Amino acid sequence: MSIAAVEQSGRIWRERGLIYGLGAVVSALSLLPLARLLVESVMVRGTPSLDAFGRVLSSPATWTAFRNSMETALGGTAIAFVIGAIVAIVVAMTDIRARSTFVFCFVLPLMIAPQVTALAWLQVTGPASPLLKAIGMAPPLGSRNPLYSGEGIILLLGIQYAPLVFLTLRAGLRSLPRELVEAGLSSGASKWMVLRTIIVPLMTPPLIAGLALSFVSCIGNFGIPAFLGIPGRYTVLPTLIYQRLSGLGPSALSEVAVLSILIGVVAIAGILLQDLMLHRRDFRTTTSSAQFQPFELGRWRLPTEMLLWATITVILLVPLIGLVMTSLVPAYGVRLTTATATLANFRFVLFEHEAARRAFANSFMLAGGAAVLLALISMPLAYFVVWRRTWLLRLLNLAAELPYALPGVVLSIAAILLFLKPIPMLGISLYNTIWIIFFAYLARFLVLGLRPVVSGYHQLDRALEEAAQVAGASLTFRLRTVIVPLVAPAAVAGAILIFLTAFNELTVSALLWSSRAETLGVVVFSFEQGGESNFAAAMSVLTIVVTLAILLLLAALGRHVPAGVLPWRD
Amino acid sequence: MARLILDRVSKSFGDVQVLQDVSIDVRDGEFLAILGPSGCGKTTLLRLIAGFERVTSGEIRIGEKTVSAPNRHVPPEDRQVGIVFQSYALWPHMTVAQNVGYSQRVLGASKDETRKKVAEALGVVGLGGFEDRSPSKLSGGQRQRVALARCLVQSPNLVLLDEPLANLDVHLRASMEDEFSDFHRRSGSTMVYITHDQAEAMAMADRIAVMDRGRLAQLATPAELHDRPATEMIASFIGGGMVLDAEMLASEADGRCVVRLYDADVKARCARRQAPGRLVKLALYPNALSPSADGRSGVACHVTKLTYLGGRFRVEVAPDRAPSTRLFLHVDEVGGIEQGAALRVAVGEGWVIPHAEGLAA
Ligand SMILES: Nc1ncnc2c1ncn2[C@@H]1O[C@H](COP(=O)(O)OP(=O)(O)O)[C@@H](O)[C@H]1O
Ligand SMILES: [Mg+2]
Numbered sequence: 001m002s003i004a005a006v007e008q009s010g011r012i013w014r015e016r017g018l019i020y021g022l023g024a025v026v027s028a029l030s031l032l033p034l035a036r037l038l039v040e041s042v043m044v045r046g047t048p049s050l051d052a053f054g055r056v057l058s059s060p061a062t063w064t065a066f067r068n069s070m071e072t073a074l075g076g077t078a079i080a081f082v083i084g085a086i087v088a089i090v091v092a093m094t095d096i097r098a099r100s101t102f103v104f105c106f107v108l109p110l111m112i113a114p115q116v117t118a119l120a121w122l123q124v125t126g127p128a129s130p131l132l133k134a135i136g137m138a139p140p141l142g143s144r145n146p147l148y149s150g151e152g153i154i155l156l157l158g159i160q161y162a163p164l165v166f167l168t169l170r171a172g173l174r175s176l177p178r179e180l181v182e183a184g185l186s187s188g189a190s191k192w193m194v195l196r197t198i199i200v201p202l203m204t205p206p207l208i209a210g211l212a213l214s215f216v217s218c219i220g221n222f223g224i225p226a227f228l229g230i231p232g233r234y235t236v237l238p239t240l241i242y243q244r245l246s247g248l249g250p251s252a253l254s255e256v257a258v259l260s261i262l263i264g265v266v267a268i269a270g271i272l273l274q275d276l277m278l279h280r281r282d283f284r285t286t287t288s289s290a291q292f293q294p295f296e297l298g299r300w301r302l303p304t305e306m307l308l309w310a311t312i313t314v315i316l317l318v319p320l321i322g323l324v325m326t327s328l329v330p331a332y333g334v335r336l337t338t339a340t341a342t343l344a345n346f347r348f349v350l351f352e353h354e355a356a357r358r359a360f361a362n363s364f365m366l367a368g369g370a371a372v373l374l375a376l377i378s379m380p381l382a383y384f385v386v387w388r389r390t391w392l393l394r395l396l397n398l399a400a401e402l403p404y405a406l407p408g409v410v411l412s413i414a415a416i417l418l419f420l421k422p423i424p425m426l427g428i429s430l431y432n433t434i435w436i437i438f439f440a441y442l443a444r445f446l447v448l449g450l451r452p453v454v455s456g457y458h459q460l461d462r463a464l465e466e467a468a469q470v471a472g473a474s475l476t477f478r479l480r481t482v483i484v485p486l487v488a489p490a491a492v493a494g495a496i497l498i499f500l501t502a503f504n505e506l507t508v509s510a511l512l513w514s515s516r517a518e519t520l521g522v523v524v525f526s527f528e529q530g531g532e533s534n535f536a537a538a539m540s541v542l543t544i545v546v547t548l549a550i551l552l553l554l555a556a557l558g559r560h561v562p563a564g565v566l567p568w569r570d
Numbered sequence: 571m572a573r574l575i576l577d578r579v580s581k582s583f584g585d586v587q588v589l590q591d592v593s594i595d596v597r598d599g600e601f602l603a604i605l606g607p608s609g610c611g612k613t614t615l616l617r618l619i620a621g622f623e624r625v626t627s628g629e630i631r632i633g634e635k636t637v638s639a640p641n642r643h644v645p646p647e648d649r650q651v652g653i654v655f656q657s658y659a660l661w662p663h664m665t666v667a668q669n670v671g672y673s674q675r676v677l678g679a680s681k682d683e684t685r686k687k688v689a690e691a692l693g694v695v696g697l698g699g700f701e702d703r704s705p706s707k708l709s710g711g712q713r714q715r716v717a718l719a720r721c722l723v724q725s726p727n728l729v730l731l732d733e734p735l736a737n738l739d740v741h742l743r744a745s746m747e748d749e750f751s752d753f754h755r756r757s758g759s760t761m762v763y764i765t766h767d768q769a770e771a772m773a774m775a776d777r778i779a780v781m782d783r784g785r786l787a788q789l790a791t792p793a794e795l796h797d798r799p800a801t802e803m804i805a806s807f808i809g810g811g812m813v814l815d816a817e818m819l820a821s822e823a824d825g826r827c828v829v830r831l832y833d834a835d836v837k838a839r840c841a842r843r844q845a846p847g848r849l850v851k852l853a854l855y856p857n858a859l860s861p862s863a864d865g866r867s868g869v870a871c872h873v874t875k876l877t878y879l880g881g882r883f884r885v886e887v888a889p890d891r892a893p894s895t896r897l898f899l900h901v902d903e904v905g906g907i908e909q910g911a912a913l914r915v916a917v918g919e920g921w922v923i924p925h926a927e928g929l930a931a
Contacts, residue, residue: 008648463659469646470620470653471673471724481675485663 026396029443033414052254065240073218079158084165092173095294113504115223120319130325130336148232165210172206212274220407222507326537345538359523367502370441371495374449386457408507434517449494456490572633572727579628603771606781621646652726660705667701673724691719805853816852832891840922858918859899868914
């Protein structure tokens, strides 16, 4: 062989190596844990058996939790639908002012962890509520917080996920060709009639997709039922799994494996419905994509705007104020005045309490490490998926969706099963270390990093790479000098989304944490369970401050981020 | 600089055959245009030559080396082929100098040498001093020149251009056409230039390969293509030619012949002797038609439309013997010609298409 031929075949092998390497990483993160979970549910001590299935499915506790899960998920979705759909139609179709500020505020609850939402609302409604005390309306100490109930869970789930319905529906409305609306108006229909006969029927697929997405999120939510349901003795599937596992330890594993498959099946039904509906959204019958003129509200504009901002006040501002007030109160039930307000809670969680201090460091490192590593994996991975259309990685790209789409507890149980025993051959044990959480974060949030990079590649002209190729650059050289610099902004945006989500996360770490490997979510949870709401509130306020700071950073990154990555951006 | 040979190249995407048995021999240093309507497979052909796609069958050779065959594929980075992309494909995160000097960076050349080559190439395209600009700050024509300079620094065997003028406005096109011709003369590279605009191809190319639905329809010099189109498609695609049904009356060995066109006998040229009485297709350009001087000879027609074209008129007529057919001619003055009026049209020399389709032999 000539020197050129040797060089050429060396390059081909380097490329194959990269493809198989990426394939192995993605399989290990997305397929392996779920496969292990499926195996566990049909095996008892190494022999095939359906005992675990039988035991779990015949237990009344399972069906109570199942019914409660369905009830809260459907109820929460209904509330999310009413709020999200109305707001989406008003925001996307009328001439209200300060639209982008409003959208940012309305979408913000999505960026705040569910357990923080739950904690904040508890501070507003409970007998110790500094807010109610300040206006002299607090119920007597010792009385029960009305949110400790199924209705409370439904209300908060609805508020948490209304932005999901809002975002899918708004995306649908924005891709609706304006001619369809204008044709209706010019044939004499009133705005109201156009809305009823044209817009709503066309928007049915995205609407159902949004509902399905919200349902899946509600079913998998752990933070809200953990904070409201456990004290209220109202159990849903994720909290049942948590209680079984923390009560009985690894001996309950086959049982919780079956429970998590049960919840996984319900979630998958929702995911499939969402997928089906999103693919129906296709208006390629007309060519122009210009957006329609917003309808003028005229004298109704001011009242509409006031109503919208009142909504923000109720669902965002009041709970946050409640949370901040609690974080400033010196002790449970004390009335907050300028004289009693103190920063002692913050000092305690930042400097004095060992586990809390550690949790800040742990969560920063876990979230930061996952963000950086996943951004680095995403850039070459998405390159092969989008531009090279490598079939192996295209399939794995779909598999990468699973750990994020499925409820977090499902992934946690799968990770425990995978790492309970030391890894074969290496002999390393990850169970009861921080590394099992890190693995779970990598698996769960891979898709968050991947999606922006994939859309980044779609928005780039591939000729940019081909120009480097004809100049003689090998794949690794092209990646380094042309491809990575071009998709880096998208990868950074993805990394920031990962950091935000992982930093505030509770669902995964609640089942995987161990002593010295606590996360922020876990410590907030245990403060609240131990009745120390003031400390929990102080920690939550700090995480919200970090979240807001990062969101502002993203806003500054602004135009470098590919379209469609930041949900609130137009 | 190198010869490029395409030998019975075919390409399918799944079941769809996009190119079929295309054979072209591009001489060293030649400027070849590939011309054809949109969707006929031009870009696919270029991507095969560059190595972005694999051939289904056939062979591509650059210089002495086989670069594409069904069981052999030299990747694009090893072909030393330069491309000027329709979208220019300038890297937005690099300056003009970094864009132009990229191939030197790939080779690991020294800074001084790179700087020298970049300055030289930018000088050739008339952009000296633009080194530190960002491509986003340049006009369309300037970007095109940067793309050319980038190609130049690479000293490629072969330069491929995919509709490089499609994104420019009309008056810039003319000056860029000169630019490409200059570039070709100065660099002496073999160039393959893709376009769907026949005027562009005629103005620049040594030879033109006309593509039709994935096949090579004709490979010839611009003059030959104009005077002796091989197929109906070429005759109508080039210069707004008309293709009319006629009957062969007599032909001679030297290619002169007489055909019957509706109610007139007209002189024409043909490729080979043909049997009298055979139905043929006659290619005619508008400038071969004129109002008959004596008003009695020529094809009897009626005027169907008259259009002012600035300085002259375009006359559309229908032959009385074939009322649904339309002929076009240009006149300087109307003088009595008006819509609905009878007009006899004198027919100059036409060309009998050798491979007429849809005719019994
Ligand atoms: N990657 C591909 N997969 C399938 N069909 C393709 C692909 N690339 C091109 N084609 C088809 O090949 C035909 C020729 O395309 P192209 O070479 O781009 O034509 P041109 O450049 O002459 O307009 C078109 O019908 C196009 O749809
Ligand atoms: Mg093309």
